[in-house]
Amino acid sequence: MEPKVLKSMMRIASQHTLKIVNNALKPYNVQSPPIKIQSVTNLVDVDYNTPTLLQVFNQNKDKKTKQAFGLADIKALCNKVIESFNPDDKDQAIEKLGVTDQGFLTIKLKQQVIEDEINNILKNGLNYPTEKKQKIAVDFSSPNIAKEMHVGHLRPTIIGESICRIFEFQNHEVLRINHLGDWGTQFGMLIAYMKMKYPNYLNEPTDLSDLTIFYKESKKLFDENPEFKKTAQLTVVDLQSGNPECRKAWEIFCEISRREYTKIYKRLDTTLEEFGESFYNDKIPAVIQDLKDAGLLVESDGAQCVFIEKFKNQPPLFIVKKDGGYGYDSTDMACIKYRLKTLNCNRLVYITDVGQQPHFDYIIATAEKIGWHVPPTTRAEHMCFGIVQGEDGKRFRTRSSETVKLKDLLDEARDRALEKIKERISGSSKEEGAEEDEEEKENKGNITKLSEEEYLDAAEKMGMAAIKYYDLRQNRISNYNFSYDKMLDTKGNTAVYLLYSYARLCSIIRKSGLQAEELQKIIQTQGFKISHPQERIIASLLIKFPDVLDQVTEDLAINRLTDYMYDLACKVAEGYRKYHINNSEDKLTRILLIEATRQILEKCFYLVGIKPLEKI
């Protein structure tokens, strides 16, 4: 029986092409390297292409004649392969090979192969478990306690949640770790400050709800008053060595912060497990010993450091600071050991801004030197990202030049989404030149039927979706400019466009009048059949979904997935225009293609952390 999981068509195309190529090369006693495949999405006659034959040609080129295998150029080699190919072979997934102007071999899959896979999706749903299950620790979001979550925490939270969902979809075991900044200097400052201002604050109820205000005041003192600074530093040492009073204060502060960021996580639909910096405090001494035993610890100016030759132009790792305390570096060394040696993770992903790249390079390299991290058996990556800027390309600030609080930012996105939805109902948002067809009218009609509560719920969902999608579609490493207008645009590569596209698919299915059971019956009896070139284009894109995920888990570029979603929505929209997908005679099987598209888009939404709206 066929396994009920999705296939990687890219892998199949690559393997089948390799066989054909090797068969053609047999007379020359040459074997091709694995075929590198890339997806082609706009042509009816091509699903993939590969540059690998270029490599074969160049490797076998005669220096003088510039020929390989007696063939004048790469095109001649491709043609030789094409001639040797027999599409009638039953086990062959490929229907046709061709060659591009640059000498890439092009590959077209058999229609039957595509149809079978679409039917597989419709019958069995979307399952794509990996062959090699891994335990992956994703370190993300990780705000610092006592400081309010601000726009800087937006990206790691959004990116982290999405990459976790993608790994989970592939059936990996994922640890969603919140490496909270819940230890260190800021607590010394806060505790010392509270003691000074409100000596009885631990026993008398003091309104601590706005911790950030206390934090700011204590930080000011810390920076301006050397005596206070000293007290604060001593208080940190007290805390780290377990002084009960400090410990109690610390717990209170953590709890207050936790209440605040839990609200944000809920709105962003993010799940995390707390393993804050404090968790590693008692694990640090053993790590210091390990480093010492490995001969990696060097005294430098009173501190204990790790120096690594290839990073000689940057500061070393500070394992024990001059004052005997531990800091960010010490904690991260204990943390990486714990994840690799105690939790036995196969892969570690750290998500922070690019500014911390030197830090993680150093931590990962040190773990490798000491033998905890053994690539390629274990894998450790800093999944870094660029900063969020204002529309002017400068640092993102409020009008009064303050850092933007995450809560305010989310509220504004929701309010603006509400406006969008209202505009849509009143008809003022009709896209230029777009003829409003039946579905579109019905969709709009649906929103007026929403209750006030549903209305607000839709706005919240759309607002969060807009922010997330706009973030994820960026090249992760670049900075980007935050723009509500752009992210809430109804046209182009935005969540709003995709949400409308999705609602439209739902509406077509609803309008067909087919109930779920009837749909299943058609799937079982008739199955999907391609009957129009545009359908082939859409179907060919649908079956590439697993390949997109494979690429994302490899290079951690989630924008590949958002680009895929947008591409899919555009191709379907083209389908409505070109051949009235919804009111043609082949309606029944066409509905199946719409349903498969809807399912994939729904899954993609989930993977990027978006809740789709069926009616809008």
Ligand code: ARG
């Ligand atoms: N709390 C840190 C910050 O806000 C991020 C922590 C990242 N994770 C880690 N293991 N160092 O910059």
